[in-house]
Amino acid sequence: MQHLEQAVEERLAAAGVRLTQGRRRAVEALAKMRGPRTAAEIHVEVGNTVPLSSLYRSLSVLTDADVLSAQHGSDGVNRFELAEWLTGHHHHLVCISCGTVVDVTPTIDQERAMAQLVEKMADKAGFVASGHRFEIEGTCRTCR
Protein backbone atom coordinates (compact mmCIF):
# COMPACT_ATOMS: atom_id res chain seq x y z
CA MET A 1 0.00 0.00 0.00
CA GLN A 2 2.85 2.41 -0.73
CA HIS A 3 0.57 4.30 -3.00
CA LEU A 4 -2.08 4.90 -0.35
CA GLU A 5 0.41 6.00 2.22
CA GLN A 6 2.07 8.45 -0.07
CA ALA A 7 -1.21 9.92 -1.23
CA VAL A 8 -2.33 10.33 2.35
CA GLU A 9 0.92 11.90 3.40
CA GLU A 10 0.72 14.44 0.64
CA ARG A 11 -2.81 15.30 1.46
CA LEU A 12 -2.00 15.77 5.11
CA ALA A 13 1.01 17.90 4.26
CA ALA A 14 -1.26 20.10 2.18
CA ALA A 15 -3.49 20.42 5.22
CA GLY A 16 -0.49 21.27 7.35
CA VAL A 17 -0.54 18.23 9.61
CA ARG A 18 1.80 15.29 10.04
CA LEU A 19 1.29 11.68 9.23
CA THR A 20 2.05 10.31 12.65
CA GLN A 21 2.01 6.72 13.77
CA GLY A 22 -1.44 6.91 15.29
CA ARG A 23 -2.88 8.45 12.15
CA ARG A 24 -1.11 5.99 9.93
CA ARG A 25 -2.51 3.11 11.93
CA ALA A 26 -6.04 4.43 11.64
CA VAL A 27 -5.71 4.78 7.88
CA GLU A 28 -4.19 1.33 7.49
CA ALA A 29 -6.88 -0.24 9.62
CA LEU A 30 -9.59 1.37 7.53
CA ALA A 31 -7.90 0.32 4.30
CA LYS A 32 -7.84 -3.22 5.59
CA MET A 33 -11.41 -3.23 6.87
CA ARG A 34 -13.18 -1.79 3.82
CA GLY A 35 -16.39 0.11 4.34
CA PRO A 36 -17.51 2.36 7.18
CA ARG A 37 -16.28 1.44 10.63
CA THR A 38 -16.80 2.87 14.08
CA ALA A 39 -14.07 4.30 16.25
CA ALA A 40 -14.47 1.32 18.56
CA GLU A 41 -14.00 -1.13 15.70
CA ILE A 42 -10.91 0.66 14.51
CA HIS A 43 -9.65 0.72 18.06
CA VAL A 44 -9.84 -3.05 18.15
CA GLU A 45 -8.34 -3.42 14.70
CA VAL A 46 -5.24 -1.49 15.72
CA GLY A 47 -4.93 -3.76 18.74
CA ASN A 48 -5.67 -1.06 21.30
CA THR A 49 -2.29 0.46 20.58
CA VAL A 50 -3.94 3.84 20.28
CA PRO A 51 -6.04 5.18 23.14
CA LEU A 52 -9.61 5.94 22.20
CA SER A 53 -9.30 9.63 22.86
CA SER A 54 -6.28 9.87 20.59
CA LEU A 55 -7.98 7.75 17.98
CA TYR A 56 -10.98 10.04 17.95
CA ARG A 57 -8.68 12.97 17.52
CA SER A 58 -6.88 11.27 14.66
CA LEU A 59 -10.14 10.42 12.95
CA SER A 60 -11.24 13.99 13.27
CA VAL A 61 -8.00 15.35 11.84
CA LEU A 62 -8.07 12.85 8.99
CA THR A 63 -11.67 13.71 8.23
CA ASP A 64 -10.96 17.43 8.21
CA ALA A 65 -8.09 16.77 5.82
CA ASP A 66 -10.48 14.82 3.64
CA VAL A 67 -8.51 11.61 3.93
CA LEU A 68 -11.53 10.00 5.57
CA SER A 69 -15.20 10.64 5.31
CA ALA A 70 -17.49 10.34 8.28
CA GLN A 71 -21.00 9.07 8.40
CA HIS A 72 -23.64 9.14 11.00
CA GLY A 73 -25.21 5.79 11.83
CA SER A 74 -28.83 5.19 12.60
CA ASP A 75 -27.63 3.69 15.87
CA GLY A 76 -26.09 6.97 16.90
CA VAL A 77 -22.56 5.86 16.21
CA ASN A 78 -20.30 7.46 13.64
CA ARG A 79 -18.49 5.44 11.06
CA PHE A 80 -15.42 6.36 9.09
CA GLU A 81 -14.02 5.20 5.80
CA LEU A 82 -11.38 6.25 3.31
CA ALA A 83 -12.51 9.25 1.28
CA GLU A 84 -13.83 8.61 -2.17
CA TRP A 85 -10.84 10.09 -3.96
CA LEU A 86 -8.87 7.18 -2.47
CA THR A 87 -11.36 4.39 -2.98
CA GLY A 88 -13.55 5.61 -5.85
CA HIS A 89 -17.08 6.90 -5.72
CA HIS A 90 -19.57 4.47 -4.23
CA HIS A 91 -22.74 4.09 -2.26
CA HIS A 92 -23.88 1.93 0.62
CA LEU A 93 -26.12 -1.04 1.06
CA VAL A 94 -27.24 -1.52 4.63
CA CYS A 95 -28.65 -4.82 5.82
CA ILE A 96 -31.66 -4.10 8.00
CA SER A 97 -31.23 -7.42 9.70
CA CYS A 98 -27.58 -7.62 10.72
CA GLY A 99 -26.48 -4.05 10.14
CA THR A 100 -23.67 -4.90 7.76
CA VAL A 101 -22.73 -2.12 5.39
CA VAL A 102 -21.41 -2.96 1.95
CA ASP A 103 -19.99 -0.64 -0.69
CA VAL A 104 -21.43 -0.65 -4.19
CA THR A 105 -19.82 1.17 -7.03
CA PRO A 106 -22.31 2.41 -9.59
CA THR A 107 -21.62 1.97 -13.28
CA ILE A 108 -21.01 5.04 -15.36
CA ASP A 109 -24.56 4.93 -16.62
CA GLN A 110 -26.00 4.51 -13.18
CA GLU A 111 -23.99 7.40 -11.87
CA ARG A 112 -25.05 9.54 -14.79
CA ALA A 113 -28.69 8.78 -14.07
CA MET A 114 -28.14 9.60 -10.43
CA ALA A 115 -26.47 12.90 -11.23
CA GLN A 116 -29.41 13.81 -13.41
CA LEU A 117 -31.85 13.13 -10.60
CA VAL A 118 -29.76 15.16 -8.20
CA GLU A 119 -29.78 18.13 -10.54
CA LYS A 120 -33.48 18.11 -11.13
CA MET A 121 -34.50 17.64 -7.54
CA ALA A 122 -32.09 20.25 -6.22
CA ASP A 123 -33.30 22.66 -8.83
CA LYS A 124 -36.86 22.26 -7.81
CA ALA A 125 -36.01 23.39 -4.29
CA GLY A 126 -33.70 26.18 -5.33
CA PHE A 127 -30.58 24.40 -4.14
CA VAL A 128 -27.22 24.21 -5.81
CA ALA A 129 -26.24 20.59 -5.36
CA SER A 130 -22.71 19.74 -4.34
CA GLY A 131 -22.98 16.08 -3.48
CA HIS A 132 -25.31 13.26 -2.72
CA ARG A 133 -25.67 10.26 -0.50
CA PHE A 134 -27.57 7.25 -1.65
CA GLU A 135 -28.23 4.44 0.75
CA ILE A 136 -30.10 1.29 -0.04
CA GLU A 137 -31.69 -0.67 2.74
CA GLY A 138 -32.31 -4.35 2.28
CA THR A 139 -31.47 -7.83 3.36
CA CYS A 140 -28.07 -9.29 2.68
CA ARG A 141 -27.45 -12.73 1.27
CA THR A 142 -26.67 -14.38 4.57
CA CYS A 143 -29.67 -12.91 6.36
CA ARG A 144 -32.10 -13.90 3.66
Next chain:
Amino acid sequence: MQHLEQAVEERLAAAGVRLTQGRRRAVEALAKMRGPRTAAEIHVEVGNTVPLSSLYRSLSVLTDADVLSAQHGSDGVNRFELAEWLTGHHHHLVCISCGTVVDVTPTIDQERAMAQLVEKMADKAGFVASGHRFEIEGTCRTCR
Protein backbone atom coordinates in the same frame (compact mmCIF):
# COMPACT_ATOMS: atom_id res chain seq x y z
CA MET B 1 -56.01 17.60 11.18
CA GLN B 2 -58.77 15.19 12.06
CA HIS B 3 -57.59 12.96 9.33
CA LEU B 4 -54.06 12.71 10.64
CA GLU B 5 -55.16 12.04 14.17
CA GLN B 6 -57.53 9.32 13.18
CA ALA B 7 -54.97 7.66 10.95
CA VAL B 8 -52.43 7.74 13.73
CA GLU B 9 -54.85 6.40 16.27
CA GLU B 10 -55.73 3.48 14.07
CA ARG B 11 -52.13 2.68 13.42
CA LEU B 12 -51.32 2.78 17.11
CA ALA B 13 -54.29 0.60 17.93
CA ALA B 14 -53.02 -1.92 15.40
CA ALA B 15 -49.70 -1.85 17.21
CA GLY B 16 -51.47 -2.33 20.52
CA VAL B 17 -50.62 1.01 22.12
CA ARG B 18 -52.69 4.02 23.07
CA LEU B 19 -52.70 7.48 21.62
CA THR B 20 -52.01 9.36 24.81
CA GLN B 21 -51.70 13.08 25.25
CA GLY B 22 -47.93 13.06 25.20
CA ARG B 23 -47.87 11.04 22.00
CA ARG B 24 -50.54 13.17 20.41
CA ARG B 25 -48.55 16.28 21.18
CA ALA B 26 -45.42 14.87 19.62
CA VAL B 27 -47.27 13.97 16.44
CA GLU B 28 -48.98 17.36 16.24
CA ALA B 29 -45.72 19.17 16.79
CA LEU B 30 -44.09 17.22 13.99
CA ALA B 31 -47.02 17.81 11.68
CA LYS B 32 -46.70 21.51 12.33
CA MET B 33 -42.92 21.62 11.98
CA ARG B 34 -42.54 19.74 8.69
CA GLY B 35 -39.32 17.91 8.07
CA PRO B 36 -37.00 16.06 10.44
CA ARG B 37 -36.69 17.50 13.93
CA THR B 38 -34.70 16.58 17.00
CA ALA B 39 -36.19 15.53 20.31
CA ALA B 40 -34.99 18.80 21.79
CA GLU B 41 -36.73 20.81 19.08
CA ILE B 42 -39.96 18.93 19.59
CA HIS B 43 -39.60 19.41 23.30
CA VAL B 44 -39.56 23.16 22.77
CA GLU B 45 -42.41 23.04 20.25
CA VAL B 46 -44.68 21.34 22.76
CA GLY B 47 -43.78 24.02 25.27
CA ASN B 48 -41.90 21.73 27.62
CA THR B 49 -45.19 20.19 28.63
CA VAL B 50 -43.69 16.75 28.15
CA PRO B 51 -40.50 15.82 30.00
CA LEU B 52 -37.62 14.86 27.75
CA SER B 53 -37.49 11.31 29.01
CA SER B 54 -41.17 10.81 28.28
CA LEU B 55 -40.81 12.49 24.92
CA TYR B 56 -38.01 10.15 23.97
CA ARG B 57 -40.14 7.22 24.97
CA SER B 58 -43.05 8.51 22.94
CA LEU B 59 -40.87 9.06 19.90
CA SER B 60 -39.58 5.56 20.23
CA VAL B 61 -43.04 4.06 20.52
CA LEU B 62 -44.29 6.10 17.58
CA THR B 63 -41.33 5.08 15.49
CA ASP B 64 -41.81 1.42 16.31
CA ALA B 65 -45.44 1.76 15.30
CA ASP B 66 -44.30 3.34 12.04
CA VAL B 67 -46.11 6.58 12.68
CA LEU B 68 -42.76 8.35 12.65
CA SER B 69 -39.51 7.63 10.92
CA ALA B 70 -36.19 8.33 12.56
CA GLN B 71 -33.03 9.57 10.99
CA HIS B 72 -29.55 9.83 12.20
CA GLY B 73 -27.91 13.22 11.83
CA SER B 74 -24.31 13.85 10.90
CA ASP B 75 -24.08 15.81 14.12
CA GLY B 76 -24.91 12.74 16.17
CA VAL B 77 -28.46 13.82 16.90
CA ASN B 78 -31.51 11.90 15.78
CA ARG B 79 -34.33 13.57 13.96
CA PHE B 80 -37.90 12.41 13.62
CA GLU B 81 -40.62 13.10 11.10
CA LEU B 82 -44.00 11.74 10.16
CA ALA B 83 -43.72 8.47 8.30
CA GLU B 84 -44.00 8.55 4.55
CA TRP B 85 -47.41 6.88 4.43
CA LEU B 86 -48.69 10.02 6.18
CA THR B 87 -46.79 12.66 4.26
CA GLY B 88 -45.97 11.00 0.95
CA HIS B 89 -42.67 9.63 -0.24
CA HIS B 90 -39.91 12.20 -0.36
CA HIS B 91 -36.21 12.80 -0.03
CA HIS B 92 -34.07 15.39 1.69
CA LEU B 93 -31.99 18.30 0.60
CA VAL B 94 -29.49 19.34 3.23
CA CYS B 95 -27.86 22.76 3.13
CA ILE B 96 -24.17 22.34 3.92
CA SER B 97 -24.00 25.91 5.05
CA CYS B 98 -26.89 26.41 7.44
CA GLY B 99 -28.00 22.83 8.02
CA THR B 100 -31.57 23.34 6.95
CA VAL B 101 -33.29 20.23 5.72
CA VAL B 102 -35.97 20.51 3.06
CA ASP B 103 -38.25 17.81 1.73
CA VAL B 104 -38.42 17.17 -2.00
CA THR B 105 -41.01 14.96 -3.54
CA PRO B 106 -39.77 13.20 -6.67
CA THR B 107 -41.96 13.03 -9.75
CA ILE B 108 -43.28 9.67 -10.81
CA ASP B 109 -40.60 9.44 -13.47
CA GLN B 110 -37.86 10.37 -11.09
CA GLU B 111 -39.02 7.85 -8.57
CA ARG B 112 -39.20 5.20 -11.24
CA ALA B 113 -35.63 5.95 -12.28
CA MET B 114 -34.55 5.79 -8.66
CA ALA B 115 -36.27 2.47 -8.10
CA GLN B 116 -34.50 1.07 -11.11
CA LEU B 117 -31.13 2.14 -9.76
CA VAL B 118 -31.93 0.65 -6.39
CA GLU B 119 -32.80 -2.67 -7.96
CA LYS B 120 -29.69 -2.92 -10.05
CA MET B 121 -27.30 -1.89 -7.38
CA ALA B 122 -28.82 -4.11 -4.72
CA ASP B 123 -28.74 -6.99 -7.12
CA LYS B 124 -25.08 -6.56 -7.79
CA ALA B 125 -24.34 -7.03 -4.10
CA GLY B 126 -26.78 -9.87 -3.57
CA PHE B 127 -29.16 -7.79 -1.50
CA VAL B 128 -32.93 -7.76 -1.61
CA ALA B 129 -33.76 -4.07 -1.44
CA SER B 130 -36.56 -2.91 0.79
CA GLY B 131 -36.08 0.82 0.78
CA HIS B 132 -33.74 3.64 0.02
CA ARG B 133 -32.60 6.95 1.33
CA PHE B 134 -31.47 9.66 -1.01
CA GLU B 135 -29.98 12.78 0.36
CA ILE B 136 -28.73 15.69 -1.67
CA GLU B 137 -26.21 18.05 -0.17
CA GLY B 138 -25.99 21.54 -1.48
CA THR B 139 -26.46 25.20 -0.76
CA CYS B 140 -29.90 26.63 -0.22
CA ARG B 141 -31.19 29.80 -1.81
CA THR B 142 -30.59 32.03 1.16
CA CYS B 143 -27.06 30.77 1.76
CA ARG B 144 -26.02 31.23 -1.83
Next chain:
DNA sequence: CACATAATGAGAATGATTCCTATTATTGAA
Protein backbone atom coordinates in the same frame (compact mmCIF):
# COMPACT_ATOMS: atom_id res chain seq x y z
C1' DC C 1 21.61 21.45 20.29
C1' DA C 2 17.46 24.27 21.73
C1' DC C 3 13.16 26.11 20.89
C1' DA C 4 8.60 26.51 19.21
C1' DT C 5 5.04 23.86 17.89
C1' DA C 6 2.45 19.58 16.99
C1' DA C 7 0.74 15.44 18.86
C1' DT C 8 -0.29 12.20 22.43
C1' DG C 9 -2.25 10.02 26.79
C1' DA C 10 -5.14 9.74 30.55
C1' DG C 11 -8.88 10.93 32.51
C1' DA C 12 -12.60 14.29 33.29
C1' DA C 13 -16.53 16.44 31.18
C1' DT C 14 -20.44 16.69 27.93
C1' DG C 15 -24.59 15.73 25.73
C1' DA C 16 -27.95 12.79 23.69
C1' DT C 17 -30.41 8.96 24.85
C1' DT C 18 -31.98 5.13 27.71
C1' DC C 19 -33.12 2.92 31.94
C1' DC C 20 -35.28 2.49 36.55
C1' DT C 21 -38.81 2.91 39.84
C1' DA C 22 -42.49 4.89 42.06
C1' DT C 23 -46.75 7.11 40.83
C1' DT C 24 -50.76 7.98 37.98
C1' DA C 25 -54.05 7.02 34.33
C1' DT C 26 -56.85 3.88 31.67
C1' DT C 27 -59.44 -0.12 30.47
C1' DG C 28 -62.23 -4.17 31.10
C1' DA C 29 -64.79 -7.06 34.18
C1' DA C 30 -67.93 -7.71 37.89
Next chain:
DNA sequence: TTCAATAATAGGAATCATTCTCATTATGTG
Protein backbone atom coordinates in the same frame (compact mmCIF):
# COMPACT_ATOMS: atom_id res chain seq x y z
C1' DT D 1 -69.70 2.56 39.28
C1' DT D 2 -65.75 0.24 41.45
C1' DC D 3 -61.76 -2.76 41.48
C1' DA D 4 -58.00 -4.96 39.65
C1' DA D 5 -54.72 -5.39 36.04
C1' DT D 6 -52.15 -3.13 32.89
C1' DA D 7 -50.24 0.87 30.30
C1' DA D 8 -48.04 5.16 30.56
C1' DT D 9 -45.70 8.98 32.77
C1' DA D 10 -42.34 11.82 35.56
C1' DG D 11 -38.14 12.49 37.32
C1' DG D 12 -33.84 11.36 38.05
C1' DA D 13 -29.95 8.23 37.65
C1' DA D 14 -27.19 5.72 34.45
C1' DT D 15 -25.01 4.83 29.83
C1' DC D 16 -22.35 5.45 25.99
C1' DA D 17 -20.12 7.80 22.25
C1' DT D 18 -17.56 11.64 21.76
C1' DT D 19 -14.98 15.85 23.07
C1' DC D 20 -12.12 18.49 25.99
C1' DT D 21 -8.25 19.62 29.20
C1' DC D 22 -3.81 19.75 30.37
C1' DA D 23 0.45 17.87 31.43
C1' DT D 24 3.92 15.27 28.90
C1' DT D 25 6.41 13.83 24.81
C1' DA D 26 7.89 14.00 20.07
C1' DT D 27 9.27 16.53 15.90
C1' DG D 28 11.06 19.84 12.60
C1' DT D 29 13.72 24.04 12.12
C1' DG D 30 17.07 27.60 12.91
